[in-house]
Each structure stands twice: as structure tokens, then as C-alpha cells.
Amino acid sequence: MSATPVRATAVDAADRRGSWIPDIDARMAAFEPPVRDLLEPSLETLADADRITLVPDAHYPFHPSSGMVTDPAVIGAIVARLEGRTDADIAVAGASNDRIAFDRTAEYLGYASLLERFDADLVDLTDDRRVDDICEVDRNPTAVSVPSRLAESTAVVVPSLRPSEDGPVAGAMRTLAGTVDCDADPARVPVAATRAVDPALAVLDATTAYGGAPAAGDTLFAGSPVDVDAVATALLGRSLETDAALETARGDDGPVSVEGDVDFDRLRERVPDGELPPPDETHPAVSTAYRVYAAVAGDAVPPQLEGGR
Amino acid sequence: MGVLLAVANGYDDDNKARRRPVFGQMALPLLNRWTDSSALSLGILGVGNIGLVHLKSAVAMPDVEVVAAADAVPGNRDRAERAGVSRTYDDYATLLESEDLDAAVVALPPFLHAEAVERAAAAGVDVFVEKPLARSTEEADEMLETAREAGIAVGVDHTLRYQPDMAGVKAAYDEGGVGHVPYASITRLNDHPLGKPPADEAPPEWPMDPDAAGGGSLVELGVHCFDLLEWLFGDLEVQDASMGRTLETEAEDAATVLMAAPETGTTITLHCGTYQWEQLPEVNTRLRLEGVTGTISNQEHLPENFYAGAAKSALSNVGGRFTNDEPDVFGPTFYLQAHYDALADFCDAIREGERPPVDGADGRRTIELAETAYELAAESDGEAAEPETPEVTL
Structure with a gap:
């Protein structure tokens, strides 16, 4: 069993109508008590930091009520707590990907306007100077280039x-x-990134979860990144053994324990265990069938059914 | 094809033509330039997603020859070539200068519509323009004046009225199936341009930029609804509107409009938004007419099961191959078939020297209604945000 349990705390949703409060200030207010409780055991470590960088899931501007990204209000509540209890320079960071630039995603998700309330920066790691590192993953030395903002901060x-x-x-x-930049086997990259960045803490935003459909989880978890990912895996109904990266990162670690005021089994029942929606691109078999039909019938093949041709 | 000439009371007798609505038969002598008996030569300006639908539609049409396509994106030009276009250009202006066209499809982003129509007018080429026709009524007026001076026809791709479900609603309404309709509602939702997970391609920026697109979801989706509603109920009066944003985007991704249709005495609400994940082939377009004796819904006129409907259409087309019947192009996908029918009607009108069935005035009208909605929404926002006058004690 991991030495340090993952901490869990519930968000009070008793007075909420529906599953989503559009007002970000109201959501931040709701998240402040659980964030305070979750961060308390880590504040000693965080208080020593000169710079703290929060890395939310902001991979694409999906609406936070879908559960597909971290709720910016969770980040706002964490920033507010850290500003109140540390002297660190605080930033919220993300990276562009091959679909969309981070500054666009951050703007649409409201990070730019959110951080105007605080003395915190929004950092695009894409063009950040890189710090090269070698870390061992599954007994193989693995080269990782880490954005300096992450390498040089907590x-x-x-x-x-x-x-x-x-x-x-x-x-x-x-x-x-x-x-990060890492050319290793895809299953090793998450492990290498985590070991190179060595985050002080992971906070799992389970206020809204997505597992084929969204569900109000109304819970936050905190712990080590690997243990938090093990908890997330269990909540989404997946087996730890089917996640090669997680299995590598966990090594011989035993079960992860969760402590806090949360009925874990009930939460696990509430969170659906499905997949992402199927891609718009039609299944190759359907595309092929349609092309055969079109050839026989003399019809045209719609662009959506071309099967990536 | 002569579909327009065959229409007497709203619809043809054959099933395919039942999807085709009634349009005015006003002959426009200035449009009678096209008198050659050879195929109508067509250029496609912009072959992104909808441009490629138009291209494939046109390629499948009898008496239409797609001679060239233009797109700034190399991959789109490659797709156009695979779809059967022999010549492609990376610049639509060069295409218009280089090719001898009868008509052009303008499937470019809205901020390029005016310039494309101007260049087509200079070349004497009739145009079929994707919606929205323009980014404002002012821009539309300039476009239509340019077109009028050059003697070119302007058609607009408003396709809801071509969909079989909407034609079914209109037929039921016109036949008096529910009596007087005091209230109607239409909802159109999709996820353009951000899409749903997994994010598989970069979303274009222009749809989120009101300066480039002319607005947000109201001009992306609402203009189609305006066109459909005026086709059903006659002139609309916009009475109130509200715009919403689920993300911090400049353009609205939700719009709600309250309207009246004086001719039919119908109060109408329209809600459109680009915030809802869409899983094709399902599309979220819902029209309900609440009448005295019951409800007419477009859902009643859709295939009960999309795939069953698609299979039926496919079988019909395959069978038609052996009886030399023309296939329904995009047969198994009715919403794409509506684009085919709209473009086919435009081409027929050009060929017959008639006004396009959905013309520039129709396109301008939808923008006018959208502008009124924006103004009313802004007024409401202004009233809500206006601070109370403080009392000053000297």
C-alpha cells in the first residue's frame, strides 16, 4: 500500500440546481472549503516554493460542464488559496498541441479573465526554453525536454x-x-514526464467527470500523481493493469488508500465507465460499404464518409 | 430537368420533386445570357467541407460540368481533384480570371463573399453563395447592387426548406392538418466549429470572430431557420432576442429569438446554438407547429431509423441503376441531399433564365432579421447593465 493516502473531499452541492453553476465566482466559492482542506497537508511544502505552476487539463476548449477539461473554477480556488498562504509567484500553464494553440484554449475557457483577479500569470509552455533531463523508466534511460517554467518551479x-x-x-x-518533449515509446512518456517534472501534488478535479457521458462527481482528490491516477482509473471502471504507463509508474506499489469524507463506492457507481464519443470520421467498413454502394448506384460519396481519403 | 416549370401547386408528383418547394416563376430577361445547349460550366470557389459537398453534387448533375475549383489549402485541392475536377487553383480570383464559367459556387468564409461576388460580377458569372450571404445588410446591399449592375444572378444556399422533413411539415400545415397554429418553435443545435471529443483537427478561427463571420450561431444556424420560417409563415417580425455564450468567445454560441408572423397569427420562438456536441448522422433540428387540433413535428417526417432510411434509399438507387432512373444524389443522407437539390434548382433557374429560387433578396432578408435580433438583444443587455442613477447630495 502507498505510504501516503490520497485525500478526498466533497463539494457541497446541496443547494445547487442542476449539475452546473454558470457563474464562475459561485463555483469558486463552492470549491474553496474543499480546496482548503485538500491543500492543508501540502502547504508546508508549497510555502517553501518561490514559484508554483499549476497545470490543468486544458487540452481543448470543451465546456467544463462536460468533464472533458479541468474546471477553471477549481484552478481559481487553488490559486486563491496559494496566494493567501504562500509568497510564491503563481502561474497557470499549458501547452499548444496539433489541434489548437494554448492561448486560444485558455481564452475560451476563461483563464485569461480568471487570472486577472489574482497576481498570477498565464503561461504558454509551447515556446518556453527547454531543460533537458534523463530519467529512468522501466530500467531504460529516457530523454525528456521539460519547459523551464516547470523544471524551475514547484x-x-x-x-x-x-x-x-x-x-x-x-x-x-x-x-x-x-x-514535455519526449521521443520514447508512448507508454513511457507519461512516466518520464512525471518523473522529470516531479510535481509536488496532483489534484484530481472530479467535480464533473466524463465517462461516455458527464456526471456530477462533486469531489476533489489530492495526492501523488501516480496514486491520483490510480484512483481516477478505479473511478472510471478501468483496470490498473490495462494502463501500461500507470503500471510502470506504480511498479511494486500496493493498493492505494483514500481517506476523507467521501463515499468512494457510491461515487464509483455514479461515474460512468464509457469512452470518448466515436470520432466523426466514419468507421472504415462503413466508408468502404458506402463507396461500393455509390459506385453501384451512381451516387456521390459525402465528404464525411470518405474515410480520410 | 424543368423542375420549376413542372411545379404547379407546391410540389411535383414524383417523390423526389415533393422535396422541392414552390418558388416564384418570375422570368428575368437579364438572366437569359445562358442560352447555350451545352452543359452549364461551374466553378467551385472554396472546397472545404461544404464546398466539397457542392462540388460532388455538381459533378453528379446532368448538364453541369465542374470545370475548376479553388482553395488555398492544398489538401482541399487534392480532395477536389479526387472528386473529379481536372483543374484546381490556390486562388479563386485566378480561377475566375482564367476559366470560362457560366456560374460559380461561393463556398468561402463569409468575409470573402463580397469580394468573390464582385470578381464574379466582373467576369459576368452567376453565383450560388453559401450562407450567410454577407456579414451585414449593408454588405449584402453592396453585393446585390454590384450583381444587378453586372446582370448576374445571385442564389443563396438556404437548405432547410429542401429537407424532406421540413417539406413534410409544410405540406401538413398547408393541408390544414392541425388548423390554426398560434405557436411554433424551432431549435437547431450543433457543435461547429469546436466539435466534440476527441478533438481531431484545428478549429477554424473565423467562425468565432464576428467581424469575419458576421456574428455567431445566429448567422451560422439561425439564418437557415429564418429562411424556413418565412417560407412557412410569411414575413416575420422580430420582437425580442437574447444572445448567450457558454465559453468566453467573442461570438455568441447560443441565440434565442421571439417573433411574430402576422399573416398566420403565429408566435414563434427560435433557438439556435453551436454549443451542443453533434454525433452524425443524427442532427438536432426540431420544428414544432402547435395547432388547434394537434402538433406537426418535423420528427414525424424523418426516417424512423436513419440507417434503415439510408438502406432504403440505397436500394432504390441501386435498382434505379438498372432502370436508367437518375439516382438521388447523397441519397442516404437527406441533409446533404438538400444541398444537392438547392444547387440543382439554382442551376435549373440559371439555365431557364429565371430568378434563382432562393435568391439574394432571400439571403439579405435572413441577415436583416438577424441584425434586428442582435439589436434587440443588445438593447436588453444595455438595460440590464445600465446602473441606476445615483442620488447626489450636495
């Missing part, structure tokens, strides 16, 4: 509770993997 990774496109949880390790 990182707190704040993943959403959702699956990745490939099936395993997106989690803390894969959220960090999206910020």
Missing part, C-alpha cells in the same frame, strides 16, 4: 476525470506528458 498538476482517446484515464501523468 508544479501542481490538476487533471480532469475522463478517459483519454486511447482508453486509459487522461490523468495527472498524461496531462504532464502534454507539456
